[in-house]
Amino acid sequence: MEHGFAGLFDLTGKVACVTGASSGLGRRAAETLARAGAQVVGVARRKDALEKWQSDTAGDTASVAFDLAQRGRLSELAGAVSDRFGAPDILVNAAGINPREPADAVTPEGWDRTLDLNLAVPFFLSQALVPAMREKGWGRIVNFASLQTTRAFPGGVSYGASKAAIAQLTRSMAESWSRYGINVNAIGPGFFRTELTAAVFDDPQRAERNAAQTCIGRNGEAEDLDGPMLFLCSDACRYVTGQVLMVDGGFTAK
Numbered sequence: 001m002e003h004g005f006a007g008l009f010d011l012t013g014k015v016a017c018v019t020g021a022s023s024g025l026g027r028r029a030a031e032t033l034a035r036a037g038a039q040v041v042g043v044a045r046r047k048d049a050l051e052k053w054q055s056d057t058a059g060d061t062a063s064v065a066f067d068l069a070q071r072g073r074l075s076e077l078a079g080a081v082s083d084r085f086g087a088p089d090i091l092v093n094a095a096g097i098n099p100r101e102p103a104d105a106v107t108p109e110g111w112d113r114t115l116d117l118n119l120a121v122p123f124f125l126s127q128a129l130v131p132a133m134r135e136k137g138w139g140r141i142v143n144f145a146s147l148q149t150t151r152a153f154p155g156g157v158s159y160g161a162s163k164a165a166i167a168q169l170t171r172s173m174a175e176s177w178s179r180y181g182i183n184v185n186a187i188g189p190g191f192f193r194t195e196l197t198a199a200v201f202d203d204p205q206r207a208e209r210n211a212a213q214t215c216i217g218r219n220g221e222a223e224d225l226d227g228p229m230l231f232l233c234s235d236a237c238r239y240v241t242g243q244v245l246m247v248d249g250g251f252t253a254k
């Protein structure tokens, strides 16, 4: 395929579905993909926050308020998502939770909720949306990994297990679907200030310790994710699949 370099990142004519579009990194990804020309459907539970994302974002957007904990209804969700602009070419699985339960206080319910949302939902929602991507011979799926994919943090038992497993899930999904033009990768953010990391950033010393652990010397800013996200959702990554791209300022390099 011939194109100028700018065309490598152009998402005009593509439809994207972003889970977790009501907040934080998912919201940022949903904005970025819309700015790159995609028609974007955001999914999360909070209808008002999704509407706010839509009103703040130029371009074609739609939202589906849905609780992803309802795993049995993910094919129904895939139908609702596809109703607005057609079947998605791009899926960004950003919805996630971190219960931060100390090891001795981990409950079966907290474990199940975390593993379900962070690990099972990205797979089963992908499985529901892949047939249409396969028919088109083009698709991009981006999962969310973490520093906890390879590092242990306090209170990270179920979250860390889910984020380590998402790396292997990403490789398995890539092995299954890349031959049909569907590239599957994960982004592994360092520390970014969102609702999820409020506890970290509310403690300035802790935030500073994390910043000092990076090679660059600071924590992440939302815009640090834009280039990597665009790369993994576009033609630019056509021979890149099954990878975890750490966007962590070099935290895991030291």
Ligand SMILES: NC(=O)c1ccc[n+]([C@@H]2O[C@H](COP(=O)([O-])OP(=O)(O)OC[C@H]3O[C@@H](n4cnc5c(N)ncnc54)[C@H](OP(=O)(O)O)[C@@H]3O)[C@@H](O)[C@H]2O)c1
Pocket: 019, 020, 021, 022, 023, 024, 025, 026, 043, 044, 045, 046, 047, 049, 066, 067, 068, 069, 093, 094, 095, 096, 097, 117, 144, 145, 146, 147, 188, 189, 190, 191, 192, 193, 194, 195, 196, 197
């Ligand atoms: N922030 C960081 O530094 C960081 C670092 C590494 C990895 N990550 C990963 O990045 C992803 C986004 O995290 P974030 O920091 O942006 O967190 P966030 O601001 O707390 O956003 C989490 C998103 O997940 C959605 N969500 C949670 N439970 C849901 C459910 N049952 N059904 C539907 N949507 C649900 C939330 O929407 P509703 O509440 O409206 O449902 C929200 O949009 C996560 O996978 C996280 O593990 C973040």
